[in-house]
Amino acid sequence: MGFSSFLCSKSNQSIPAYPYAGFPAIYSKVRVIFSDESFIEGVYDGYMNVNSIDTEGNETSHDLWEVLRARGLRDDSVDCFKDFYAKVKIVRWIDYNGETFESLAKLQDCDDQGYFYSSRARARILKSLPKPIKKKTYRFYSDPSHGWLRVPLKDILNLGIQDKISSCSYQNGSYAYLEEDCDVSLFLDAIGKDWKEKIKIDEYCTNRRSKIRNYASYSKGNN
Numbered sequence: 001m002g003f004s005s006f007l008c009s010k011s012n013q014s015i016p017a018y019p020y021a022g023f024p025a026i027y028s029k030v031r032v033i034f035s036d037e038s039f040i041e042g043v044y045d046g047y048m049n050v051n052s053i054d055t056e057g058n059e060t061s062h063d064l065w066e067v068l069r070a071r072g073l074r075d076d077s078v079d080c081f082k083d084f085y086a087k088v089k090i091v092r093w094i095d096y097n098g099e100t101f102e103s104l105a106k107l108q109d110c111d112d113q114g115y116f117y118s119s120r121a122r123a124r125i126l127k128s129l130p131k132p133i134k135k136k137t138y139r140f141y142s143d144p145s146h147g148w149l150r151v152p153l154k155d156i157l158n159l160g161i162q163d164k165i166s167s168c169s170y171q172n173g174s175y176a177y178l179e180e181d182c183d184v185s186l187f188l189d190a191i192g193k194d195w196k197e198k199i200k201i202d203e204y205c206t207n208r209r210s211k212i213r214n215y216a217s218y219s220k221g222n223n
Helices: 064-070 080-087 119-128 153-159 183-191
Strands: 029-034 039-044 049-053 059-063 088-092 136-142 147-152 170-172 175-179 199-205
Touching: 029 064, 039 059, 059 064, 064 080, 080 088, 147 153, 147 183, 153 175, 153 183, 175 183
Parallel strands: 136 199
Antiparallel strands: 029 039, 029 088, 039 049, 049 059, 136 147, 147 175, 170 175
16 A cells, blocks of 8 residues: 554554644654664654654654664565564654663554544544644743743643653642753644644743742652
């Protein structure tokens, strides 16, 4: 059928081919882990390519066959597909939580394909995906030395990143205050590269030490 479609090596759910399957890119974002524990991240297109965009907006396409060869992992003396399935595991980014190559299940083909979904298969895929957040306004608070983005905990849960937020962020009541250096980027990446079209951020600055620093550190066990 021209596609190379896989099941997530952790959740056993289909990995949609972007943009052909019609799902937002976040649902096709993957971490590809190789047998030497190296990895690449990006959006899977269903044609053995993982596409990523750097901070300057430049897109890079990673051909998985060529990545294997470049890293000295491809053995051209054996069946190429058998070699591929022995050395590659793919995890949907929304499912990944620090798993290693050895801890994940063997890569499996997706019978539904990453594009040619039946209505029943599409409904099953949608059910397995976290609900996207609606366009809304978030507040970014900063004092003279740091800043935090206030995000409802339910939004973090809906995006499936609750276990990825660091303890450098804070939480108070039903809100998390995401630390600007790492956790804000994590949140925006989860929304998608078009996050500016989906949300608005209002900034609130103070010349004094922010009271946010007195809140409890973020802990995934409290959510």
